Amino acid sequence: MKIGKARVPYLLLLPGFAFLFTFFILPILNLAQTSTQTPVKGGDTGEYEQSFAFSNYINAFVDNKEQFGRSFVYATLATILALAIAYPLAYAIAFKSGKFKNILLVLVVAPFFTSFLLRTVAWKQILGEEGFIVPTLRSLHIISEQTTLTSTAFAVVAGMTYNFLPFMTLPLYASLERIDPRTIEASGDLYANGLTTFRRVTVPLSMPGVVAGTLLTFIPAAGDYVNAAILGSPNTKMIGNVIESRYFKIVDYPTAAALSFTLMAAILILVTLYIRKAGTEELV
Amino acid sequence: MSQKIKDATIPTIPTKARISRWFGRNMLRIYMIFGFTYLFIPVAYTFVFSFNDSGKSNLIWKGFTLSNWQNPCGAPEVCNALGNSIKIGVLATTFATILGTMIAFAIGRYQFKGRSSSNLLIFLPMATPEIVLGASLLSLFLVFKINPGFWPTVIAHVMFCTSFVVVTVKARIASLDPRLEQAAMDLYANELETFRRVTLPLVAPGIAGAALLAFSLSFDDFIITNFNSGTLITFPKFVYVSAARGIPAQANVIGSSMFFLALAIVIAGQLVNRKKAR
Secondary structure: OOOOHHHHHHHHHHHHHHHHHHHHHHHHHHHHHHOOEEEOOOOOOOOEEEOOOOHHHHHHHHHOHHHHHHHHHHHHHHHHHHHHHHHHHHHHHHHHOHHHHHHHHHHHHHHHHOOHHHHHHHHHHHHOOOOOHHHHHHHOOOOOOOOOOOOOHHHHHHHHHHHOHHHHHHHHHHHHHOOOHHHHHHHHHOOOOHHHHHHHHHHHHOHHHHHHHHHHHHHHHHHOOHHHHHHOOHHHOOHHHHHHHHHHOOOOHHHHHHHHHHHHHHHHHHHHHHHHHHHHHHHO | OHHHHHHHHOOOOOHHHHHHHHHHHHHHHHHHHHHHHHHHHHHHHHHHHHHEOOOOOOOOOOOEOOHHHHOHHHOHHHHHHHHHHHHHHHHHHHHHHHHHHHHHHHHHHOOOOOHHHHHHHHHHHHHOOHHHHHHHHHHHHHHOOOOOOHHHHHHHHHHHHHHHHHHHHHHHHHOOOHHHHHHHHHOOOOHHHHHHHHHHHHHHHHHHHHHHHHHHHHHHOOHHHHHHOOOOOOHHHHHHHHOOOOOOHHHHHHHHHHHHHHHHHHHHHHHHHHHHHO
16 A cells, blocks of 8 residues: 555644544634523523623623733733743853753752642642741731731732743743853953843843743733632632633533633733734844 | 962952952852742642641641651542542553654654644644633533543543644654664665654654653643543542642652652653763
């Protein structure tokens, strides 16, 4: 049996794409379909029929605009914090670690081999009433007796920053490591001091890593609900928490679907704008 | 002699300036120490509390014991959840690695119509928030009256792991030296032989890395699993559910073991690479 050469790539793609079509594209289309359904009159809870109720979107957004806003503010804060923490770390590993480079790189990723949830719960206990940080801060009168660290927006943002840190560090490291050291030497030869070299040579050359890292952090953070559920309170609920409870507690599938789509659309628009902006800045 | 020159050219520096200069030179090193401490605090906490003689709730330190490590199945629900996670992880990794590697070869090795849209289809699942992936798949299963559970979870994991496998293997294929394959062909190997004896062994480390990545993504996944697993309990799900009333110390034993196991695998991989490079 001889297979035509032109057909080989399509045959290789076929099983994987058939799978992705059935279990990724089809569900998304089905979700779109669900999002405009309304409850069957006189039906059981969880029974819905198609009625092209686009008002679902407006209602879903208006009812939950606070959680939407919070998701984007928290995710943005966590992304900025992660960038601030990861950039010097990636820089140090790429340029200043010599023969320890590989070991340090493994150490950056290593904490994330412990389960994501165990780490989040560990933070909850470290920052909680029984941990050692809160009593210490209280006895030093840095925080008052009533102040807690968990169940606050601070804890949620801190949790997200921590949990998505490797997604920021690895692309940053990859793009920093690729920088030709001679470009930095050249900058020094042209009388640029360390800061100017960093600002005008290193940072622009590492922009692909910054863009990739911020996207890989922002997207999962905006849709996350685990950090808010474990480290937060009812006042720090994000859109992910709303979608989850609409699905499981209220069985309100259309609203959950409409919220999911709005979240996806909002992320897509922001990401497109961001890539365009970052792209032009790179050229300047 | 050289000592004298040094003394002559560098006059004594005031202590203040010396300290600030030391800071300037070691700033990044100090930063690294802080950075790594931050990264390892929850890991260390989890490890320390795996030795806690805690009973049911592992919130407060009550004394040192080895019994959790000697008998990790002392809390049977922990082991049950772990077993489910491993089964799902192995199955999902196998399927995702096969499907993803095939796609990676198609995209990495051939020019064909629809190549850029294929890249887009691979990128999309990675750019979609997990909650949307999980929720949409669940609603599809509900339409076809498939109850969430073991197999729906495996399918969900294959779906989100495949893209990561493609990206990892594709990167390895792109870094291959095309001259190696040309050399094989020059030595009268046919296409199939070249693939089996030259290309595949060269890409194999990339495939192994992709499989490890897929397994760790599957093992650690909570959001998508939570939507599609129904009453089945996986390890992350167990931790989430029992977080409110305290997690048994045996869960910390398993978390710490995973950490050391993964670390050992990565270090072994590095050592093998170094040996090969020599």
